[in-house]
Amino acid sequence: MTEYFIGNLMTGRRLQSLPVLRGPWDDRLHVAETIGVTVDLNDPDVQALGLRNSATPAQAFLAVVENQTVMAAGPIWTRDYDRPNRTLELGAAGLASLWDHRMILPILAASIGVDQFTIPDPLDATKTIPNPALSTALLGMSLGTIAKRLVQQARTWTGGNVPVVFQADEFVTDPTGAHDRTYIGANFKPVWEAIQDLMNVIGGPEVNFLPRFTSDNLGIEWLMQTGTEAQPLITSPSVLAWDLTVPESPISDFSIHEDASGMGSLAWQTGGSQNSMVLVARAYDATLVNANFPLLEKVDTSHSSVSVQGTLDGYAASDVLAGRTTNEVWSFTVRAYPVADSDGAPSAPTVGDYTVGDFCDIFIAPYDPATGMNDPYLTEGGTFRMRIIGISGDEQGEEIKLSLAPLVKS
Secondary structure, X not given: OEEEEEEEOOOOEEEEEOOOOEOOEEEEOOOOOEEEEEEEOOOHHHHOOOHHHHOOOOOEEEEEEXXXXXXXXXXXXXXXXXXXXXXXXXXXXXXXXXXXXXXXXXXXXXXXXXXXXXXXXXXXXXXXXXXXXXXXXXXXXXHHHHHHHHHHHHHOOOOOOOOEEEOOOOEOOOOOOOOOEEEOHHHOOEHHHHHHHHHHOOOOOOEEEEEEEOOOOXXXXXXXXXXXXXXXXXXXXXXXXXXXXXXXXXXXXEEEEEEOOOOOOEEEEEEOHHHOOOEEXXXXXXXXXXXXXXXXXXXXOOOOOOOOHHHHHHHHHHHHHHOOOOEEEXXXXXXXXXXXXXXXXXXOOOOOOOOOOOEEEEEEOOOEOOOOEOOXXXXXXXXXXXXXXXXXXXXXXXXXXXXXXXXXXX
């Protein structure tokens, strides 16, 4: 059964259940979940909820639950009232969206004079430099722990202490300084943007804010999951399976989409703006050219504030690694609650058993041209190891749409 409810973002406490007309939700790898619901204000039960007050954008959160598992939850950002139809639409996004609205600043920035964000340059009195007291220097720790520290610092501000649970710290010894990060306060870099930067370097940790019920089941909290140095990916140790070959397969609407626009053998990155200098990074991978592809280039100017050459080099190297292949996505629909087999067990995974980031196997039988049976595109069939990159559902709770990506070969 699909359930929606509203809660208080600062406490995580559940306020009220929400009957909906429509309620699509979507969870994607590396981005905040989305939830959109439409409620009928002709319904006396809905009127009694007083949604004008209880569903206040940026103050309340919206959550969706399937099979006693919180599938998505986060702040309500939009609210649209349609008077002719007497409906109200609420739009929410996962907790990651909150950190788009928080800057990397120590608590000192709340009280220091704004004229002190820069100070005279001790080497040249005619110039100014960013005040180092407003910088956030994170040294000697894993990139995942740096992401954690950024969120923890944001939570020290008045009004910042949303209910987040953290993993243990992970410290590293890196004489090269490649793991160290310093964020200058005057750059006003959003927390989530910095976390995305950490995820995008080669070997960078995945970061996710997993909503879950509190131990008393009266509200939710968000577990900040971060990959480690040894295992950057966030995934379950078990591997699930769906079989397209069995009679009455639980899979339908199977499709494959490929996009080559992100491919490239030569990557360029630019940076250095915070030091009034120009930094350029270049990385080249001959894999595609050696396979008789034309030379394709990628340019990224989004890391303009990077002042360390090694960091910029890492972004360029990550670009060409990702650029070796097309962006290939397999999509299909599965039953949320598959029918039981002869032994009474579900014939396929049940909603709540899997989450974004998990690995799974897809079984496809070889194509038989004589009978036209099975798949005329994946003609050889086989077992395909995939990773779930997207899960979506709706208020019906009967079907779940999955998006999967083949494992990237390094």
